Amino acid sequence: MASIQILNQIKKKNLETMNMESGSTKVRILIHTGTCGYAAGARKILEAAKNISAASDLPVDISLSGCIGLCASEPNVTIMRKGEASVIYQKMTPEKMAEVFENHVKAGAPVMSHALACKDMSGFDLKKIDELDFFKSQVLFTMRNKGVIDPESIDEYIARDGYFAALKAVTEMESEQIIKEILASGLRGRGGGGFPTGRKWDIAFNNKSDVKYIICNADEGDPGAFMDRSILESDPHSVLEGMIIAAKAFGATHGYIYCRTEYPLAIKMLEKALAKAREYNFLGRNIFGTGMGLDIEICQGAGAFVCGEETALMLSIEGKRGMPRPRPPYPAQKGLFGKPTVINNVETLSTVPSIIREGAEAYSSMGTLTSKGTKVFAMSGSINTVGLVEIPMGISLRSLIFDICGGIPNKRKFKAVQLGGPSGGCIPEAFLDTPVDYEAIIQAGAIMGSGGVIVMDETSCMVDMARFFIDFIKDESCGKCTPCREGSSRLLEILDRITTGEGKDEDIAELEELSEFIKSTSLCGLGQTAPNPVLSTLRHFRHEYEAHIKDKKCPAKRCASLLEFKVDTEKCTKCGLCFKACPAKAILWQKKQAASIDRDKCTKCLSCYKACRFEAIL
Amino acid sequence: MVAMQSVNKGEAKSCCEATPDWVRIDLVLEKYVGKKSQIIAALRECQEINGYLSEELIIHVSRFLRFPLSDVFGVASFYSLFSLTPKGKNTIRLCMGTACYVKGIKEINDRIVNEYQIGPSGISDDNRFGLEHVRCLGACSLAPVMVVNDDTHGAMTAEKINDILSEYK
Numbered sequence: 018m019a020s021i022q023i024l025n026q027i028k029k030k031n032l033e034t035m036n037m038e039s040g041s042t043k044v045r046i047l048i049h050t051g052t053c054g055y056a057a058g059a060r061k062i063l064e065a066a067k068n069i070s071a072a073s074d075l076p077v078d079i080s081l082s083g084c085i086g087l088c089a090s091e092p093n094v095t096i097m098r099k100g101e102a103s104v105i106y107q108k109m110t111p112e113k114m115a116e117v118f119e120n121h122v123k124a125g126a127p128v129m130s131h132a133l134a135c136k137d138m139s140g141f142d143l144k145k146i147d148e149l150d151f152f153k154s155q156v157l158f159t160m161r162n163k164g165v166i167d168p169e170s171i172d173e174y175i176a177r178d179g180y181f182a183a184l185k186a187v188t189e190m191e192s193e194q195i196i197k198e199i200l201a202s203g204l205r206g207r208g209g210g211g212f213p214t215g216r217k218w219d220i221a222f223n224n225k226s227d228v229k230y231i232i233c234n235a236d237e238g239d240p241g242a243f244m245d246r247s248i249l250e251s252d253p254h255s256v257l258e259g260m261i262i263a264a265k266a267f268g269a270t271h272g273y274i275y276c277r278t279e280y281p282l283a284i285k286m287l288e289k290a291l292a293k294a295r296e297y298n299f300l301g302r303n304i305f306g307t308g309m310g311l312d313i314e315i316c317q318g319a320g321a322f323v324c325g326e327e328t329a330l331m332l333s334i335e336g337k338r339g340m341p342r343p344r345p346p347y348p349a350q351k352g353l354f355g356k357p358t359v360i361n362n363v364e365t366l367s368t369v370p371s372i373i374r375e376g377a378e379a380y381s382s383m384g385t386l387t388s389k390g391t392k393v394f395a396m397s398g399s400i401n402t403v404g405l406v407e408i409p410m411g412i413s414l415r416s417l418i419f420d421i422c423g424g425i426p427n428k429r430k431f432k433a434v435q436l437g438g439p440s441g442g443c444i445p446e447a448f449l450d451t452p453v454d455y456e457a458i459i460q461a462g463a464i465m466g467s468g469g470v471i472v473m474d475e476t477s478c479m480v481d482m483a484r485f486f487i488d489f490i491k492d493e494s495c496g497k498c499t500p501c502r503e504g505s506s507r508l509l510e511i512l513d514r515i516t517t518g519e520g521k522d523e524d525i526a527e528l529e530e531l532s533e534f535i536k537s538t539s540l541c542g543l544g545q546t547a548p549n550p551v552l553s554t555l556r557h558f559r560h561e562y563e564a565h566i567k568d569k570k571c572p573a574k575r576c577a578s579l580l581e582f583k584v585d586t587e588k589c590t591k592c593g594l595c596f597k598a599c600p601a602k603a604i605l606w607q608k609k610q611a612a613s614i615d616r617d618k619c620t621k622c623l624s625c626y627k628a629c630r631f632e633a634i635l
Numbered sequence: 636m637v638a639m640q641s642v643n644k645g646e647a648k649s650c651c652e653a654t655p656d657w658v659r660i661d662l663v664l665e666k667y668v669g670k671k672s673q674i675i676a677a678l679r680e681c682q683e684i685n686g687y688l689s690e691e692l693i694i695h696v697s698r699f700l701r702f703p704l705s706d707v708f709g710v711a712s713f714y715s716l717f718s719l720t721p722k723g724k725n726t727i728r729l730c731m732g733t734a735c736y737v738k739g740i741k742e743i744n745d746r747i748v749n750e751y752q753i754g755p756s757g758i759s760d761d762n763r764f765g766l767e768h769v770r771c772l773g774a775c776s777l778a779p780v781m782v783v784n785d786d787t788h789g790a791m792t793a794e795k796i797n798d799i800l801s802e803y804k
Binding site for chain 2: 620
């Protein structure tokens, strides 16, 4: 049976081994591993670290910890030594690991050339991590544990004040009190809709029923959004704790986590976290010895984007085809198996414990009038520093892209930023000073969505992007309602026509008319927002559509059918890079001679265009 | 409950199509008797054993669990995880998320289709590779991303394709 004393004991003991306070004599090597870290080679670093330390007789403690959020510098390793500043290394390789072990772990001399920054206290000749541009403006509220704790260790989570909020909510607070606190914090659903979390809980609380369900929506399907994956991989207990608090708030008796099957590591971490939480009595029939019962099970999705929509998600848990149904009744009234159900997103739930622990005020003091607190953004695309960024609401998109993430690489120009996934839109340069705030972003023609931010430079064709999203929607439409099923196919046909040079003058008007029709007549959110990519690109980049239709040109040089490659012999330096890059053997080149292109063989794959460093291929 | 006699097992249709491992499949299905809400999980496990959900396997699941065939087929055909056709020896999955698209996954796709002669069914002529498209793997920082079997390869370029794929026989 857990009590505040036991939690405090665990906290104290683990803070010591985690080297955060008095510190142990062992040197701690933290390997940062998320899906992204593994893909960048973290597994090899782990093996190397194990082998090297096994060969030496030094007392070393190697543990795994989630992604630090700075994906651009992966794989990362942190070295912690007693009484010294911890050092984070970047872009590690097994060879670099050996070097770091020899110099830093053994002799206490950090290898400056591989180091990124130091953590906690400053020391050595390195910046502190929160002095780096990328971290300077960030406020880690939801992601406070990322890269700090071992996600597999419940004790380390407790050491960072984990489960204290759940204990408080379950043993000391009334349901109404919890709901009031969440309402006062101004927390809105982070999955995309932005519905006030407290209100959702309140509706479910007022619906009397013997059985109620809490569902964690971990079906993060928006392409370009990966914050939920990262939270589940690096801090799974925060989601469980949020679910326990929610369950207490409206009386849920059963919980489900509906997780994407594409996230195997997140599922593994959740399974381990659930087993530990049960073992500690934080889940089960008698939570914290209060008689409150709640157990949570994982339900794996099977690859359907529409299952992120709540009514479809519930059908999928029930083992059916995930097809949305009209609302009302809302899930909080009649949900899973016909019982009142609350569905919250991963990021929302993992924010809840910190709000209960630190108070609503701590959260609502950040942000704008209507959008309180912090929001996690997944930054990717043509941008210098890709990664996860948590900032208080209200910072401008410009400062998010240029100040925090270092702007556009390769000296290219910014063209647009895509927000909100397929339901969102593209924002051009003129709107870059828009603050991140649910309402302001809608005004600029996109939506907050789950927070995927994809930056595009001048080489992205906006018509092609619209086509890409409509192709996605067409594939993912569940097919139940005609406007979405047929409408998205027709939109795609028109866009295909335009991007292959067959566009007609009336196409733009037809796209607009059809889009409005799909928007107003579709059954669920997927269809209602499906035409957004088309409408937003038409709003801000109409000239590109016109260039494709009237001039049969693709200004961004993306749409292969509209391109006629040729070599500018004056600019050609006869280097042969294009010749080597061409997979179709369509480039004719010999040493000391300018290249030329055999049009019959050319597949317009863009390889030569990309390979040429002298802009000699047009 | 004792396992129902497996029905409609059929013989292997040709030399290259192996008989499904009915013993393992029945052991899996045992667990799901009477649990209609877990049909997705049941089909997932069957697919793991057999590689794909063949017509005879779907019929078998339906009869064994006594769920209407239309329901079982309805689920199997709805979710992209389930494959109703056999797969290639090695599975190449290309991430078609926005970040990967912006960074040029389309060119990588075209190159693979051309060089490894991937047919309309998504399988190479020699059955060595099956090519699939997935919607965002959430590793956007490493875009464009290609996954071969269980190995993730980030920051792909068309030039790297041959080197990587030559490892998979």
